[in-house]
Amino acid sequence: MRCYDMAVVGAGPAGCTAALYAARAGLDVLVLERLGPGGQMAQTQHIENYPGFPDGADGAALADGMKAGAERAGAIFLLADVRSAQLTGRVKELQTDGGPVLARTVVLATGAGPRRLGLPQEDELPGVSYCAACDGAFFRGKDVAVVGGGNSAVSEALLLSRLCRHVTLVHRRSTFRAAPAGLAALEKQDNVTFCRNSIVTELLGRERLTGIRLQNGRELEISGLFVCIGRTPVSALGGEQLRRTPDGYYCADETTRTGLPGVFAAGDVREKQLRQIVTAVSDGAAAAQQAEHYLGKTSRRAEI
Numbered sequence: 001m002r003c004y005d006m007a008v009v010g011a012g013p014a015g016c017t018a019a020l021y022a023a024r025a026g027l028d029v030l031v032l033e034r035l036g037p038g039g040q041m042a043q044t045q046h047i048e049n050y051p052g053f054p055d056g057a058d059g060a061a062l063a064d065g066m067k068a069g070a071e072r073a074g075a076i077f078l079l080a081d082v083r084s085a086q087l088t089g090r091v092k093e094l095q096t097d098g099g100p101v102l103a104r105t106v107v108l109a110t111g112a113g114p115r116r117l118g119l120p121q122e123d124e125l126p127g128v129s130y131c132a133a134c135d136g137a138f139f140r141g142k143d144v145a146v147v148g149g150g151n152s153a154v155s156e157a158l159l160l161s162r163l164c165r166h167v168t169l170v171h172r173r174s175t176f177r178a179a180p181a182g183l184a185a186l187e188k189q190d191n192v193t194f195c196r197n198s199i200v201t202e203l204l205g206r207e208r209l210t211g212i213r214l215q216n217g218r219e220l221e222i223s224g225l226f227v228c229i230g231r232t233p234v235s236a237l238g239g240e241q242l243r244r245t246p247d248g249y250y251c252a253d254e255t256t257r258t259g260l261p262g263v264f265a266a267g268d269v270r271e272k273q274l275r276q277i278v279t280a281v282s283d284g285a286a287a288a289q290q291a292e293h294y295l296g297k298t299s300r301r302a303e304i
C-alpha cells in the first residue's frame, strides 16, 4: 500500500499552503478534505485583509487558487472524511470513509467550526444556520434573527439586512465586542432591531424553525436564525495521543510541531494569538519545512 510522505487533513489556507510548500520540496503529498477547499475562507464573500488584493478578495476564488497552486506543484487532493488517526508510530495511519491512508508525516489543519448554542433541535431544525454568506439567500424577504455580539454577528446581520425583510440582533449583554464602525453601520439600517441582554432559550417549530423564545419569555417569529457566537477548534483527531489547550486547540508553537514526532498542527486549530488567513498560510509553510526536516532525519525512503 502506498505510503505518502505527507498527509494533510483539511484544505483550508493552512492545509493548502503546507501541501504547496511540501510538494515543491519534492514530497509526495495527499490532502484530505471533507467538503471542498478553503475551509472558513471559502464561506467569506469579501476578504479585505489578505495582502495583495487592494479591492478585497473573493474567499471562494482564493480557496480555488490555493488548491490549484498546490495541485500544480504535485499535491493530490481527495474528498474524504478522516474519522480517526493512529499517529504515534513512524508510519501514521488515517481511517477515512474511503479506506485507510498511510503517511510518514501528518499535518492537522482541520480549522475551527461554529460554536453552537447547545439548544435542543439545533442540529436538525431547518432554518438554523451558521453562515449568512452561505444561506442568507434562502431567507430573502423574510424575518430573521442573528445571535451574538462580536464582529461576525454584526457583519452577518449587515449582510442579512440587505436581503431580509427584518433582522433582529440578539445579544446576551448590553455592550458589544464588535468594532464600533460595524456597529454604527448596522444601527443605520432601518430594518434592524437590537435585542440586548437577551438569551435564546428555545427554538420553536417542528418541521422547520418558526421562531425563538428568549429568557424573559418573549417570542420572536422568524424563519431563520443565524448563530454567530464564536468558533471552536475541530480537534477530535488524534484523541488522547495529542495535547490540547483547555479550549481544545492543539498544543504546538510557531514551528507547528506537536508532541508527536512527524505530526504538525497548522492554522486555526493550533493554539495561537491571532487566527487569520495570513497566520494560517504561515503555519502551513512552517509545517512543510518542519516535515521536510523530520523526514530528512528519519530517512523517508526507508522501507515500511
Ligand code: NAP
Residues within 6 Å of the ligand: 115, 116, 117, 147, 148, 149, 150, 151, 152, 153, 155, 172, 173, 176, 177, 228, 229, 230, 231
Ligand atoms: P467573538 O468575537 O468571540 O464573539 C462571540 C460573540 O458571541 C460574543 O459577543 C459573545 O458574547 C457571544 N457568545 C459566545 N457564546 C455565547 C452563547 N453561548 N450564547 C450567546 N452568545 C454567546 O467571535 P466572532 O464574532 O466569531 O469573531 C471571531 C474573531 O474573528 C474575532 O477576533 C473577530 O474580531 C474576528 N472577525 C473579524 C471580522 C472583521 O471584519 N474584521 C469579521 C468577523 C470576525 P460576549 O460578548 O457576552 O462574550
